[in-house]
Amino acid sequence: MVLSTDWIIHCDGSAVPNPGRMGLGAVLLAPDGTRHVLSVAADVRGCNNEAEARALMLALHDAQAHGATALHIYSDSSLLVAQLGSPGTPPVLRLAALYAEVAALLANFVHTSLHWIPRHRNGEADALARAALGLVPKGPAKLMKKKRR
Numbered sequence: 001m002v003l004s005t006d007w008i009i010h011c012d013g014s015a016v017p018n019p020g021r022m023g024l025g026a027v028l029l030a031p032d033g034t035r036h037v038l039s040v041a042a043d044v045r046g047c048n049n050e051a052e053a054r055a056l057m058l059a060l061h062d063a064q065a066h067g068a069t070a071l072h073i074y075s076d077s078s079l080l081v082a083q084l085g086s087p088g089t090p091p092v093l094r095l096a097a098l099y100a101e102v103a104a105l106l107a108n109f110v111h112t113s114l115h116w117i118p119r120h121r122n123g124e125a126d127a128l129a130r131a132a133l134g135l136v137p138k139g140p141a142k143l144m145k146k147k148r149r
Helices: 048-065 078-085 093-106 123-131
Strands: 007-016 020-029 035-046 070-075 111-116
Touching: 007 048, 007 123, 020 048, 020 123, 035 048, 035 123, 048 070, 048 078, 048 093, 048 123, 078 093, 078 111
Parallel strands: 007 070, 070 111
Antiparallel strands: 007 020, 020 035
16 A cells, blocks of 8 residues: 555666666656656666666665655566565575665665566656667557467
């Protein structure tokens, strides 16, 4: 349940090629309805999973700078949500240090909840991540029609 003092974050990351340049995007919605948008090209190269984690880190730093204490975070990265929100999930060793850094940032807040959402519900954050790399937003997912014989 979202309370009147809670912030909402939608975050996404892109890597082009994968691995390659990373774009980070986030939309933060303050309790008073103010929107903060972030679109940043990372200064390091990495894979899409690193980009997702770095996008969340960017959003957490911004939320902290604005005095947020409670966050509801939405991401279309099932790996990010599992690694940070599901105790007992086996770690991805290559990304463990990065996820530990994100977890330490999350611990600075009184309350956080992390939720997976499908890509089509995270379009603005995705567009911001892609824009940071000079790319156009992805179009809606195409449904494959079954061919008739």
